[in-house]
Amino acid sequence: MSKLRILVPIKRVIDYATKPHVNRTQTAVMTANVKHSMNPFDELSIEEAVRLRERNTTPVEEIVAFSAGPPKAQDILRTAMAIGADRSIHVVVEEKDALEPLGVAKLLQKVVDEQKSNLVILGKQSIDDDAGQTGQMLAGLLNWAQATQASKVSIEGESVTVTREVDGGVETLKTKLPMVITTDLRLNEPRYASLPNIMKAKKKKLEKKTLADYGLAENLKLKTIKVTEPPTRKGGVKVEDVDGMISKLKELGAL
Amino acid sequence: MATSSRVLASLRRVSVPRQASPLLQRFQPAIRVRWAGTTSATSEPHQPNENGTVSSSPAPAKAIKLTSETYPELQRNSKFAKLSQDHVKYFQELLGSESAVVDGLSKDASEDIEPFNSDWMRKYRGQTKLVLKPQSTQEVSSILEYCNKNRLAVVPQGGNTGLVGGSVPVFDEIVINLQKMNKIRAFDEVSGILVADAGVILEVADNFLAEKNHIFPLDLGAKGSCQIGGNVSTNAGGLRLLRYGSLHGNVLGIEAVLPDGTIMNDLSTLRKNNTGYDLKQLFIGGEGTIGIITAISIICPQRSEAINVAYFGLESYEQVQKAFSEAKTQLSEILSAFELMDGRSQKIVNTVTGKRFPLEGEYPFYCLIETSGSNTDHDSEKLQNFLESVMESSIVSDGVLAQDQTQIQDLWAYREGISECLGHWGGVYKYDLSLPISDLYELVNDVRDRLIEAGVVGDDDSFPAVDVVGYGHMGDANLHLNVAVRRYDKKVEKLLEPFVYEWVQRKNGSISAEHGLGIAKKAYIGYSRDETMIRLMKQIKNLYDPNGIMNPYKYI
Ligand SMILES: Cc1cc2nc3c(=O)[nH]c(=O)nc-3n(C[C@H](O)[C@H](O)[C@H](O)COP(=O)(O)OP(=O)(O)OC[C@H]3O[C@@H](n4cnc5c(N)ncnc54)[C@H](O)[C@@H]3O)c2cc1C
Numbered sequence: 061m062s063k064l065r066i067l068v069p070i071k072r073v074i075d076y077a078t079k080p081h082v083n084r085t086q087t088a089v090m091t092a093n094v095k096h097s098m099n100p101f102d103e104l105s106i107e108e109a110v111r112l113r114e115r116n117t118t119p120v121e122e123i124v125a126f127s128a129g130p131p132k133a134q135d136i137l138r139t140a141m142a143i144g145a146d147r148s149i150h151v152v153v154e155e156k157d158a159l160e161p162l163g164v165a166k167l168l169q170k171v172v173d174e175q176k177s178n179l180v181i182l183g184k185q186s187i188d189d190d191a192g193q194t195g196q197m198l199a200g201l202l203n204w205a206q207a208t209q210a211s212k213v214s215i216e217g218e219s220v221t222v223t224r225e226v227d228g229g230v231e232t233l234k235t236k237l238p239m240v241i242t243t244d245l246r247l248n249e250p251r252y253a254s255l256p257n258i259m260k261a262k263k264k265k266l267e268k269k270t271l272a273d274y275g276l277a278e279n280l281k282l283k284t285i286k287v288t289e290p291p292t293r294k295g296g297v298k299v300e301d302v303d304g305m306i307s308k309l310k311e312l313g314a315l
Numbered sequence: 316m317a318t319s320s321r322v323l324a325s326l327r328r329v330s331v332p333r334q335a336s337p338l339l340q341r342f343q344p345a346i347r348v349r350w351a352g353t354t355s356a357t358s359e360p361h362q363p364n365e366n367g368t369v370s371s372s373p374a375p376a377k378a379i380k381l382t383s384e385t386y387p388e389l390q391r392n393s394k395f396a397k398l399s400q401d402h403v404k405y406f407q408e409l410l411g412s413e414s415a416v417v418d419g420l421s422k423d424a425s426e427d428i429e430p431f432n433s434d435w436m437r438k439y440r441g442q443t444k445l446v447l448k449p450q451s452t453q454e455v456s457s458i459l460e461y462c463n464k465n466r467l468a469v470v471p472q473g474g475n476t477g478l479v480g481g482s483v484p485v486f487d488e489i490v491i492n493l494q495k496m497n498k499i500r501a502f503d504e505v506s507g508i509l510v511a512d513a514g515v516i517l518e519v520a521d522n523f524l525a526e527k528n529h530i531f532p533l534d535l536g537a538k539g540s541c542q543i544g545g546n547v548s549t550n551a552g553g554l555r556l557l558r559y560g561s562l563h564g565n566v567l568g569i570e571a572v573l574p575d576g577t578i579m580n581d582l583s584t585l586r587k588n589n590t591g592y593d594l595k596q597l598f599i600g601g602e603g604t605i606g607i608i609t610a611i612s613i614i615c616p617q618r619s620e621a622i623n624v625a626y627f628g629l630e631s632y633e634q635v636q637k638a639f640s641e642a643k644t645q646l647s648e649i650l651s652a653f654e655l656m657d658g659r660s661q662k663i664v665n666t667v668t669g670k671r672f673p674l675e676g677e678y679p680f681y682c683l684i685e686t687s688g689s690n691t692d693h694d695s696e697k698l699q700n701f702l703e704s705v706m707e708s709s710i711v712s713d714g715v716l717a718q719d720q721t722q723i724q725d726l727w728a729y730r731e732g733i734s735e736c737l738g739h740w741g742g743v744y745k746y747d748l749s750l751p752i753s754d755l756y757e758l759v760n761d762v763r764d765r766l767i768e769a770g771v772v773g774d775d776d777s778f779p780a781v782d783v784v785g786y787g788h789m790g791d792a793n794l795h796l797n798v799a800v801r802r803y804d805k806k807v808e809k810l811l812e813p814f815v816y817e818w819v820q821r822k823n824g825s826i827s828a829e830h831g832l833g834i835a836k837k838a839y840i841g842y843s844r845d846e847t848m849i850r851l852m853k854q855i856k857n858l859y860d861p862n863g864i865m866n867p868y869k870y871i
Pocket residue numbers: 435470471472473474475476477478481482493513534535536537540541542543544545546547548549550551552553554602603604606607608609829830833866
């Protein structure tokens with residue numbers, strides 16, 4: 061019976077609880093001195109990989125966390141290892157040269173080959189670009205089965221059952237390894253990184269690589285023309301106090 | 316924690332409220348509780364309605380027992396005049412706008428007036444017929460001058476979130492509410508000094524400062540309602556005291572109106588000013604007894620970019636103390652909070668909210684530490700070293716470190732949610748005490764033993780008390796001793812008081828660390844201050860307010 065070799069690609073993004081601001085030239089969101097964390101969907105992926113190991117219905121041989129991003133992406137790889145990844149790979153890509161989904165998928169294809177992974181768990185989207193394409197493109201490039209937006213995953217031997225939430229209900233898919241899974245909100249609740257595990261994670265292997273190591277080069281197909289903040293809400297008047305509000309409501313016939 | 320609601324929220328990029336779990340609403344206390352009202356303890360706003368039932372939302376104002384009934388020994392002081400039509404007319408002419416005077420004398424305005432008569436805990440209720448909302452210092456001055464001349468008693472009121480009944484009338488005192496004095500007057504980005512009207516809401520001030528990369532040196536659970544003038548008047552402590560110190564140090568100047576209408580302009584923006592007695596200090600924590608604060612100037616620190624939160628489980632209170640001294644030594648200037656929670660309090664949060672425990676095992680004590688600084692890498696390194704050392708030396712048994720903003724909020728919720736969750740069974744007796752750090756938790760054990768011995772604590776409805784828990788601002792040696800109850804019960808009350816106060820007195824502690832005296836603690840000041848001190852305080856009161864019109868029946 062085959063063992064699971066899980067690859068979990070993760071991304072460093074602006075912390076979801078932080079309000080992003082667009083830069084003056086309207087070319088990008090400002091990232092300097094802004095709190096960054098792991099993309100929330102990726103936390104679900106790493107947690108699910110660790111749970112698969114804990115459930116042990118199919119033994120997990122290795123969990124590898126992977127990130128392509130700026131040097132600081134190391135922080136989230138350490139977090140992933142504190143949660144339970146065995147080691148990690150970091151392809152350093154400076155923020156200004158950030159990859160597009162297709163670029164990431166092509167890179168992941170190489171990593172899957174190199175690592176002999178048979179299961180890739182990705183977030184269904186990253187909350188910065190909201191492209192929601194990488195998992196699907198990767199499955200296409202690998203010519204593997206895929207199940208997107210998973211809310212439940214179980215694996216018995218080679219056979220994988222994935223429940224996905226679809227409009228108005230759930231859909232249950234069954235397929236065989238190897239495959240690509242993307243995670244959705246209700247899949248699990250990621251654990252905290254415990255201090256003993258944070259300490260252990262420091263000693264785990266973190267390999268630094270470049271695009272060239274995988275025989276790839278930057279090949280951007282898209283150009284960002286303009287980034288703008290959502291229009292500020294119009295209308296609304298400010299009342300002086302509660303009394304003012306009541307008389308305003310009366311005036312509008314709401315009371 | 317990526318709960319589903321959280322990630323949903325992530326897509327909309329809304330910030331998660333710190334408290335108020337919707338889960339809480341599912342747990343309505345099922346038991347009937349009557350507020351007995353004979354203790355001086357603070358409580359949660361779950362007082363009974365007319366039928367004696369308690370719901371999870373605050374009781375309607377009219378269901379609250381009148382303070383004059385709760386304290387039958389208090390008599391209205393006959394030296395104060397009764398409000399007349401002439402008085403009301405004077406104020407209407409003075410303040411002009413209709414919304415500035417809530418007149419319950421010439422017409423039935425009880426709906427409009429009740430919120431000003433009853434307090435946040437739903438424990439105290441006065442009977443004023445008049446609320447005034449001045450818009451300027453000059454108006455406050457004219458009001459007080461007139462009241463003083465006519466012997467009309469008054470209650471200064473801010474956000475009305477005080478926890479000792481100080482902000483509402485006892486009888487028919489006129490409420491002077493500062494909500495219309497809500498302008499930020501000036502902010503100096505170089506010095507960080509903010510000058511603002513007393514009625515500015517704390518959260519508004521803090522948001523204003525956040526835009527300018529600064530922070531208000533005070534934060535507390537009531538920030539969305541309380542006013543900075545109210546904060547200064549109660550000398551509120553709160554969550555940032557460990558790092559930024561007390562208002563006695565941060566407030567640089569005060570503009571106040573004395574009972575005779577005199578405007579005291581001490582709105583200095585100087586850090587150093589050794590020219591005579593520092594009279595503004597009397598107004599900090601003065602609880603509206605010697606004058607009305609109309610504006611303050613306060614020094615505000617730079618807001619920290621890098622915030623980290625860790626949560627520990629520890630085996631004993633000794634270990635907690637060791638962890639605290641290690642934190643001070645190793646984290647020094649970046650340590651911004653060190654909060655203590657006992658195992659029972661955390662279990663209650665877990666039971667009531669259904670949120671999973673941050674740690675796997677259970678421990679008798681937990682601590683939450685927060686660091687804030689300007690340099691993420693520097694802070695992380697310090698924190699890592701600290702965490703390693705307390706783990707390796709077995710001072711802490713287990714712990715977690717928040718990896719993102721959401722986890723920071725979730726860990727804080729385990730501390731900040733205690734107060735609300737304790738009210739789940741119906742009521743809480745709450746004591747806010749200062750004690751020497753080495754003795755801090757012993758009181759909780761003693762009180763628990765005492766209640767268990769008396770047979771009033773237990774798991775089913777036949778026992779009035781659910782549990783005795785302790786938590787608080789360890790960094791400030793400030794303990795919150797809380798007794799969660801199913802109903803307010805004379806026997807429990809007799810076991811608690813004066814036992815708790817005598818215990819605190821023996822250790823030279825304070826019977827009110829941060830909430831003040833108001834009406835609730837007035838009778839107990841003797842446990843923390845000697846006769847000479849009380850006499851000197853009374854002299855001050857008489858000097859500033861010879862007619863005693865300011866916030867009578869309270870404080871000292
Ligand atoms: C959920 C919650 C959490 C809290 N947490 C903390 C905490 O962590 N630490 C802490 O120290 N306290 C805490 N408190 C209590 C705290 O004292 C008040 O919340 C706050 O400081 C009072 O501000 P306020 O504007 O509501 O004042 P009010 O309640 O309106 O008034 C309080 C007292 O000050 C007087 N007063 C108000 N404004 C003026 C003025 N302009 N001039 C003169 N006198 C005035 C009133 O007469 C009254 O005696 C908490 C309260 C709540 C409800």
